[in-house]
Amino acid sequence: MSPRPGIDRLQLLQSAAELADQGGLHAVTLAALAGKLGVRSPSLYNHVDGLSGLHAALTLHGLQTLHEQMLKAVAGRSGEDALRFVCLTYVDFARSHPGLYEAALQPLRPDQQETQRVGNQIVELLLRILTPYQLSEPEALHTVRTLRSLCHGFSSLERSGQFALDLDLDDSLNFMIRIFIDGLHQQNSQR
Numbered sequence: 001m002s003p004r005p006g007i008d009r010l011q012l013l014q015s016a017a018e019l020a021d022q023g024g025l026h027a028v029t030l031a032a033l034a035g036k037l038g039v040r041s042p043s044l045y046n047h048v049d050g051l052s053g054l055h056a057a058l059t060l061h062g063l064q065t066l067h068e069q070m071l072k073a074v075a076g077r078s079g080e081d082a083l084r085f086v087c088l089t090y091v092d093f094a095r096s097h098p099g100l101y102e103a104a105l106q107p108l109r110p111d112q113q114e115t116q117r118v119g120n121q122i123v124e125l126l127l128r129i130l131t132p133y134q135l136s137e138p139e140a141l142h143t144v145r146t147l148r149s150l151c152h153g154f155s156s157l158e159r160s161g162q163f164a165l166d167l168d169l170d171d172s173l174n175f176m177i178r179i180f181i182d183g184l185h186q187q188n189s190q191r
Contacts (some may be wrong), residue, residue, distance in 0.1 A: 004165055006077065007037055007039060007047070008041075008047075009047050009057075011037070012033070012037065012044070012047050012048070012067070013057060013061040014059060015033060015036050016028050016033050016054060017058065017059050017061065017062070017097065017099065017100040017103075018036070018104055019032055019033060019036060020058065020097075020098075020099025020100055021097050021098055021099040022068055022099065022101065024098075024099055024102060025055065025058075025102045025103050025106075025170075027099070028054065028099070028103075029051065030050070030051055030054065032053065034169060036172040037057055037099070045110050047062075047112060055103065055106065055107070055110070056104040056106075056112060056115070056180075058100070058191030059103050059104060059106045059112070059115055060104070060112070060114060060115040060118060060186075061100070062097070062101060062103040063103075063104045063115060063118040063119055063122065064087070064092050064118050065093070065097070065104075066090070066101075066122065067118055067121050067122050067125070068135070069089050069093055069142060070086050070089050070090065070122065070125055071125065072089075073085040073086055073088070073089035074086055074125070078129075078132065079169050080181050081181075082129045083119075083129050083130070083147075083177075084174075084177050084179060085127065086129055087147065087150075087173075087177045088177070090151040090152075090155070091151055091154055091155050091158075091173055094151075094152075094153065094155035094156075094159070095158070095159075101155070102124065102133075105152075107145060111141055123141075123144055125145060126144045126147060126148075127140050127141075130143055130144070130184075133184050133187075133188055134188065139187075143184070145182070147180065149178060150176060152179070153163055154172075154176060
């Protein structure tokens with residue numbers, strides 16, 4: 001079957017992302033998406049293989065969107081500047097698209113090779129940004145994990161309302177990034 005004219009896969013994914021951002025990934029159902037698009041649920045099968053296929057496509061879309069935003073953020077930047085901007089972009093993505101961010105973090109199945117490829121592109125981008133720090137391969141990979149953990153942890157705590165003190169969140173975010181970068185410099189100086 002060919003897709004219905006007027007609804008393409010990108011439109012479907014963008015609408016699904018809006019549903020996720022409004023109500024969380026669990027709010028993305030075939031019925032809800034069909035209602036948003038003004039079609040019957042069975043017509044969605046022209047674009048995705050059921051609900052699991054829709055969620056898998058949304059995971060890929062989320063990772064692609066995050067990767068594109070990170071690439072734009074670091075274009076023309078290097079070193080600390082690129083590192084700072086990639087962190088800010090990661091947290092901004094989680095803030096601006098909480099449901100799509102949730103989708104991007106879903107466990108991958110072995111058959112999701114394109115999604116794995118895009119996830120690897122994000123890691124490769126972070127490794128390139130870390131090149132000036134002259135880390136060994138294991139150190140660089142540990143650093144990428146640490147960086148992602150910091151940004152994800154900050155985003156998750158912020159989203160769940162755990163930062164209740166009357167203290168500017170962006171100041172805290174910038175402080176966290178600065179401490180991370182200072183730690184990289186200290187590690188380099190101890191070699």
